[in-house]
Amino acid sequence: MANNIQGIHHITAIAGSAQRNHDFYTKVLGLRMVKRTVNFDDPGTYHFYYGNETGTPGTILTFFPWEGIVGGRAGTGMATEIGYSVPKDSLEFWVNRFRETNVRQGEIGERLGEVFLPFEDPDGLKLSLIAGKDGDDRRPWVTPEVPATVGTQGFHSVTMTLRSIKPTATILTDIFGYELREQEGDRYRFATAAVSTANIVDLVEAPDGPRGHQGGGTNHHVAFRVANEDVQMELREKILKKGLNITPKIDRDYFFSLYFREPGGVLFEIATDNPGFTVDEPLNELGTHLKLPAQHEPKRKEIEKVLPALNF
Numbered sequence: 001m002a003n004n005i006q007g008i009h010h011i012t013a014i015a016g017s018a019q020r021n022h023d024f025y026t027k028v029l030g031l032r033m034v035k036r037t038v039n040f041d042d043p044g045t046y047h048f049y050y051g052n053e054t055g056t057p058g059t060i061l062t063f064f065p066w067e068g069i070v071g072g073r074a075g076t077g078m079a080t081e082i083g084y085s086v087p088k089d090s091l092e093f094w095v096n097r098f099r100e101t102n103v104r105q106g107e108i109g110e111r112l113g114e115v116f117l118p119f120e121d122p123d124g125l126k127l128s129l130i131a132g133k134d135g136d137d138r139r140p141w142v143t144p145e146v147p148a149t150v151g152t153q154g155f156h157s158v159t160m161t162l163r164s165i166k167p168t169a170t171i172l173t174d175i176f177g178y179e180l181r182e183q184e185g186d187r188y189r190f191a192t193a194a195v196s197t198a199n200i201v202d203l204v205e206a207p208d209g210p211r212g213h214q215g216g217g218t219n220h221h222v223a224f225r226v227a228n229e230d231v232q233m234e235l236r237e238k239i240l241k242k243g244l245n246i247t248p249k250i251d252r253d254y255f256f257s258l259y260f261r262e263p264g265g266v267l268f269e270i271a272t273d274n275p276g277f278t279v280d281e282p283l284n285e286l287g288t289h290l291k292l293p294a295q296h297e298p299k300r301k302e303i304e305k306v307l308p309a310l311n312f
């Protein structure tokens with residue numbers, strides 16, 4: 001069993017309207033909602049998970065939607081761009097789709113030898129569609145409007161912006177098993193050879209960049225993937241030895257988690273593959289019920305009253 005980090009597990013961001021968030025990710029972008037639950041620490045707030053058919057680690061983007069939240073600002077000490085892998089030659093489809101659906105998008109560009117299309121979600125969260133040079137054989141979730149030939153295949157990379165990349169780079173290389181692969185300008189590309197997809201972290205150095213502050217349209221944390229809890233606890237020891245604080249293991253129902261703030265300011269999580277999203281719903285019904293963790297199930301009626309109503 002692999003005993004190191006296996007790329008990105010999930011990325012979690014903050015949104016405003018739950019309905020708008022749901023419509024954007026499932027309809028415009030064509031992801032599957034694989035779980036509709038609540039923030040376990042704040043059960044009056046939804047926690048939405050979007051991914052591929054099964055919610056495979058490396059495809060999962062999650063949101064805490066807080067109605068009416070003030071917008072944050074992307075900046076240093078934060079994950080500042082989520083990169084989705086898409087098939088080669090799909091970007092023209094997306095330019096047109098975003099134009100038709102009034103999505104704010106930039107120009108198709110090239111970065112580190114790969115073409116990409118930057119865009120924003122309705123809360124201003126920065127994302128990119130990237131046709132990676134290594135190819136990607138992951139099967140997209142298919143919807144009537146987003147066919148398999150163009151669908152997103154899961155994460156390509158995550159970008160973090162930092163005053164200085166060194167402290168964060170040290171965590172990636174010394175503890176997570178990543179290596180510096182390429183550099184272009186202020187962008188340093190780190191990757192792990194442990195897996196072939198969702199394995200890239202780009203660190204952008206912005207010594208004078210404004211600090212990010214969290215709010216709607218910004219990332220909350222980045223979770224890295226491990227095979228099981230044994231590997232997770234070995235990594236916990238290594239992080240403690242670096243003199244960093246890290247939480248005990250927390251049961252998130254669909255995975256087990258540890259959290260620590262890396263020295264560059266980004267909140268990192270280490271999450272297990274087990275048990276996965278089918279633990280409380282069959283595969284063909286993923287995301288169709290409001291699922292509550294056992295500790296909040298007795299209050300289901302009150303919780304359902306507080307949560308915003310959703311139309312699917």
Ligand code: ZN
Nearest residue numbers: 012221223269
């Ligand atoms: Zn998380």
